Amino acid sequence: MAASSNSSLSGSSVSSDPEDYQPPIWKSYLYQLQQEAPRPKRITCPQEMESRPKYYGREFHGLISRERADELLAGTEGAYLIRESQRQPGTYTLALRFGGQTLNYRLFYDGRHFVGEKHFESVHDLVTDGLITLYIETKAAEYIAKMTTNPIYQHLGYTSFLRDKITHRLNRTRSEAKKVTFKQDEKINSSPLSRRATIRDRPEKHCHYEKIHNFKVHTFRGPHWCEYCANFMWGLIAQGVRCSDCGLNVHKQCSKLVPSDCQPDLRRIKKVFSCDLTTLVKAHNTPRPMVLDMCIKEIEHRGLKSEGLYRVSGFTDHIEDVRLAFDRDGEKADISANMYPDINIIAGALKLYLRDLPISVITYDVYSKFIQAAKITDPDSRLEAVHDGLLQLPPAHYETLRYLMTHLKRVTMHEKDNYMNSENLGIVFGPTLMRPPDQNALATLNDMRYQKLIVQLLIEHEDILF
Numbered sequence: 001m002a003a004s005s006n007s008s009l010s011g012s013s014v015s016s017d018p019e020d021y022q023p024p025i026w027k028s029y030l031y032q033l034q035q036e037a038p039r040p041k042r043i044t045c046p047q048e049m050e051s052r053p054k055y056y057g058r059e060f061h062g063l064i065s066r067e068r069a070d071e072l073l074a075g076t077e078g079a080y081l082i083r084e085s086q087r088q089p090g091t092y093t094l095a096l097r098f099g100g101q102t103l104n105y106r107l108f109y110d111g112r113h114f115v116g117e118k119h120f121e122s123v124h125d126l127v128t129d130g131l132i133t134l135y136i137e138t139k140a141a142e143y144i145a146k147m148t149t150n151p152i153y154q155h156l157g158y159t160s161f162l163r164d165k166i167t168h169r170l171n172r173t174r175s176e177a178k179k180v181t182f183k184q185d186e187k188i189n190s191s192p193l194s195r196r197a198t199i200r201d202r203p204e205k206h207c208h209y210e211k212i213h214n215f216k217v218h219t220f221r222g223p224h225w226c227e228y229c230a231n232f233m234w235g236l237i238a239q240g241v242r243c244s245d246c247g248l249n250v251h252k253q254c255s256k257l258v259p260s261d262c263q264p265d266l267r268r269i270k271k272v273f274s275c276d277l278t279t280l281v282k283a284h285n286t287p288r289p290m291v292l293d294m295c296i297k298e299i300e301h302r303g304l305k306s307e308g309l310y311r312v313s314g315f316t317d318h319i320e321d322v323r324l325a326f327d328r329d330g331e332k333a334d335i336s337a338n339m340y341p342d343i344n345i346i347a348g349a350l351k352l353y354l355r356d357l358p359i360s361v362i363t364y365d366v367y368s369k370f371i372q373a374a375k376i377t378d379p380d381s382r383l384e385a386v387h388d389g390l391l392q393l394p395p396a397h398y399e400t401l402r403y404l405m406t407h408l409k410r411v412t413m414h415e416k417d418n419y420m421n422s423e424n425l426g427i428v429f430g431p432t433l434m435r436p437p438d439q440n441a442l443a444t445l446n447d448m449r450y451q452k453l454i455v456q457l458l459i460e461h462e463d464i465l466f
Helices: 029-036 066-073 121-141 141-146 154-162 192-200 278-284 292-301 317-332 343-355 364-376 379-391 395-412 421-434 441-462
Strands: 061-063 079-084 090-096 099-111 214-220 238-242
Touching: 029 121, 029 141, 066 079, 066 090, 066 099, 079 121, 090 121, 099 343, 121 141, 141 238, 278 395, 292 317, 292 343, 317 343, 343 421, 364 379, 364 441, 379 441, 395 441, 421 441
Parallel strands: 061 079
Antiparallel strands: 079 090, 090 099, 214 238
């Protein structure tokens, strides 16, 4: 087995140097086992069965016993038939010969045939896949249990991206994140001003944009090998999982071990709005979403003095046009004054983008921390709690929030013209940037004042919190 497992279909070696990259060694042992697996042999019923369901063929034998099914299948590895259950009439059983014994499975149909998670167009395909799985898991149980112990993923992951000239990693040179502590020293002035200065003087938050893979069950056409362990992905359908963002193909069991280092492929990102924030910025290799940058640039160019900025609604159809333009054209979308003279349309599009994020800018897992921080009565303790919450945001969310708050601070500097202060903006952006995880209507209503206060604090103290 050891010799087979180390054989290569490509005949090439793996190098850790991107410049010397060669395709990895694909291990062929499991592929060979699939080729050796028993082939299905349908045992047909000699007479026509009137009770036969329309979605079964001549392999249906009607109401027969387990013993009779065993007699019909005896001596033929891979033989199968379908019978109606004697114990539960109206239900059907797949009887399959494997390993010198007859195995019985409850058979279901919902437009496709299945006995477990996998659904098949035909019973024949179901049996073929089942025989492959039974054979491989019987012959190579120990091998499968150990196949993740020597992964090749370190060679496949970023090396392959480097080979494709995707070499730029966001903010690699920025300093490491350091959580700010507020321990008081008797020799140091512990006044509110000095404590706030401690926040301001901290190192920048490190923006290493880590992203988990978005794995989904996938059916591969033709032979495929796992890009984590280099072993064959066996079976007819649903042989493994594929990351819908970067295209990484791995066994389901290997997917649990893959690092959170997804590098989304732009070709797989179908739209800009309603796309996960981290996925979007990694795919476009930008620190923030383009929608944020472009809309803010346009608003600051011609809209900071617009009365009721962000409070006054733009025409809904035109806001929808902006959304479609970003989804269609990305950073080439035209949102200029020539196309949209009303700045409220651009402001409305920015709010819509933030509102439509599948995970809000202030994420669900830290939502309660911010709400609790807002309830603290002491101003400085409250500010420290807000700061602690910010440090727990994913880097892309942190950077998006920082950039937005810096912009909103500039909006408040034109309050005499636009009549928008930090409290007004908190009312507008609180529910947009913060959504409770349980989406409970009553909880949302009760939390609105705290959401408003958090955004108000972020705007007023953006210079020391970020």
